[in-house]
Amino acid sequence: MEVKEVLDKYGNSPGRLLGAMLEYQRSKPQNYLTKEDIQAFAKETGLPVSRVYSLVTFYSLFSEVPRGRYIIQVCRDVPCHVNGSVNVVAELEGLLGIKMGQTTEDGMFTLEYTSCIGCCEMAPAMQIGETVYGNLTPEKIASIIGELRRAGK
Template structure:
């Protein structure tokens, strides 16, 4: 991993090193390492140099690590807001979504899916199944799942976040 030191500013390198040292040097910990490291970054995203360093540390081809990051919707290589709002478009949520979660969020936030608000507080993303089909429609905000959504519930969720986010 020492080859990659020059590609990181000191803080990022120290954080990545701390995460890597917290796990055994085994390939089976790849997802946990990626999740933990991404969550530690204020912009909730992973960079190419970081993925290469993780691959090197675990003895994996960089292409494998990149494919894992590109496959799962909860990873991002683009900087994101402090709060990541992910809505589900899979069949149960789509059928239960009588008012359009996506359109409601886009209107209230003033952004389109895949964008971040100008203040850097919210990023709106599509996610494949969030694993709560019986509670549809659902919205995940960072690690919190909101269910049985209505327009009023979405407004309340955003108001609650804004009141505590220094936004």
Template sequence: MAREVKKAVDTALVDKIVAKHRTREGALLPVLREVQDSLGYLPQEALERVALGLGLSLSRVYGVATFYSLFYTRPKGRYMVRVCESAPCHVQGAQEVIDALIRELGVSFGETTPDGRFTLEKVSCLGVCGVAPAVMIEDRVYGNLTPESVVAVIQEYR
């Protein structure tokens, strides 16, 4: 049976980033951003190093890392699938599109497919309400979606 192998966090790298920002007022956000840019997400071990390095409690660091939607405490997939569920998309059938996506990917919001290919996320307005319901994959926006067409879009990324 396959076993998950956790990659060790490069704590020296995290310490270096902390040292670079330590003297700045409000260092936590830039530190978290840079650590995430380097590691791809914010693993628990990295958050512990950041807390230690900045002299903050782990709960404070964890609270900030989980509050902002730009931070990820779990590994992200190769493709971010962002689904709009604001009112204009909702009234145009976003829920059916969302249901189709969840069925097709086999994950819920905030989760990544086991093959590491897709992470599903819900967002508010993507700014393309005229073509609701809409989904964004990486930097490409798809509109006027139906449950069938959103599955076809996902197939393009498989």
């Protein structure tokens, strides 16, 4: 997908830039925006590069570094914290053999924190792409990862 293409789809206006950049990023195998991508969005929208860079670095949904095919975002806000998000992170780190913020060697998974994703009623929760998983237990986490591994091969 090209920058121009995605802007045509969303409508080339500053207000629609976030959605366009997100879709563009998702279409990339490594789930990140390069310097050239950011400059291209600035050029096409007529916004200053510093402004687009500001947006990209502000929202945790964007990344400037290559990431895995699946981005696992563990909520670290209060309700999830109280319900043991620390254990979720430990479980994921053990299963994937990486630390928070890292990407698995096969490029399949990246582990990240996120702010509240609005699923406090099923804390602890995490989000992978557009899918939200709640009431997480070690068994549930293992099965989610196992399924994605199979699907992603």
